[in-house]
Amino acid sequence: MIVAVLNSKGGVGKTTTALNLAIGRALEGRRVLAVDGDRQGSLLAAIAQREGRTPAIASAQYTDGQVLRQQVGLAKSVYDDIVIDAGGRDNSCLRAAMLLADLVVIPFVPRAYDVWALEDMQELLAEGRCVKDIDAACFLTMADPRGADNQEAASQIPAGMRALAVMVGRRKAIAESAGQGMSMLEQPGRDGKAAAELGALVAAVFH
Numbered sequence: 001m002i003v004a005v006l007n008s009k010g011g012v013g014k015t016t017t018a019l020n021l022a023i024g025r026a027l028e029g030r031r032v033l034a035v036d037g038d039r040q041g042s043l044l045a046a047i048a049q050r051e052g053r054t055p056a057i058a059s060a061q062y063t064d065g066q067v068l069r070q071q072v073g074l075a076k077s078v079y080d081d082i083v084i085d086a087g088g089r090d091n092s093c094l095r096a097a098m099l100l101a102d103l104v105v106i107p108f109v110p111r112a113y114d115v116w117a118l119e120d121m122q123e124l125l126a127e128g129r130c131v132k133d134i135d136a137a138c139f140l141t142m143a144d145p146r147g148a149d150n151q152e153a154a155s156q157i158p159a160g161m162r163a164l165a166v167m168v169g170r171r172k173a174i175a176e177s178a179g180q181g182m183s184m185l186e187q188p189g190r191d192g193k194a195a196a197e198l199g200a201l202v203a204a205v206f207h
């Protein structure tokens with residue numbers, strides 16, 4: 001399955017999500033390719049830190065949409081799952097990933113600017129749907145431990161994307177482990193709640 005983690009807004013947890021989805025599937029024994037479509041190369045850098053660690057995750061970076069489309073097209077016969085992190089701007093990689101994906105996953109943060117940014121994704125999806133049918137699903141990440149903001153943000157999801165029935169909290173352990181190229185799914189003892197949330201995310205996306 002090809003999953004593209006997309007949001008034209010930066011800092012919403014795309015790279016963290018892509019890393020966790022890739023590792024989550026690799027832990028299930030799937031052959032996974034993680035594709036970094038962001039010039040910043042954070043996903044590639046995170047995975048490079050896994051040197052010697054299992055499961056090993058193959059990764060590649062493409063910063064040109066046409067090359068990304070071509071290479072992912074070739075790789076899909078070799079890998080069970082391909083997870084694409086397409087960076088924060090509305091660029092050629094984002095569009096290519098959107099059209100390649102079996103599912104577009106859109107993380108968003110329960111804050112006003114982030115919720116408004118979903119409308120930008122709605123427009124991009126509408127453009128893409130002139131070319132092909134696109135399944136798109138969003139989920140709340142960096143959610144607050146309490147308060148009404150999560151629910152309010154969830155109620156403002158625009159048409160054209162479904163909501164995954166999962167929520168990932170704002171958790172230090174998730175950010176820290178991602179910085180080491182790891183997922184909390186590999187070290188559930190460190191933060192069981194974080195691991196449970198990420199496990200539910202992997203299941204909602206792939207099953």
Ligand SMILES: Nc1ncnc2c1ncn2[C@@H]1O[C@H](COP(=O)(O)OP(=O)(O)O)[C@@H](O)[C@H]1O
Pocket residue numbers: 009010011012013014015016017042088141142143168169170171172174175176178
């Ligand atoms: N669930 C989370 N809890 C806490 N911090 C998070 C979480 N997800 C991401 N972060 C942090 O938020 C920042 C932005 O995340 P990142 O995945 O780089 O977003 P993007 O790729 O959309 O720019 C990073 O510093 C990351 O460590």
Ligand SMILES: [Mg+2]
Pocket residue numbers: 014015016038042085087088
């Ligand atoms: Mg990123």
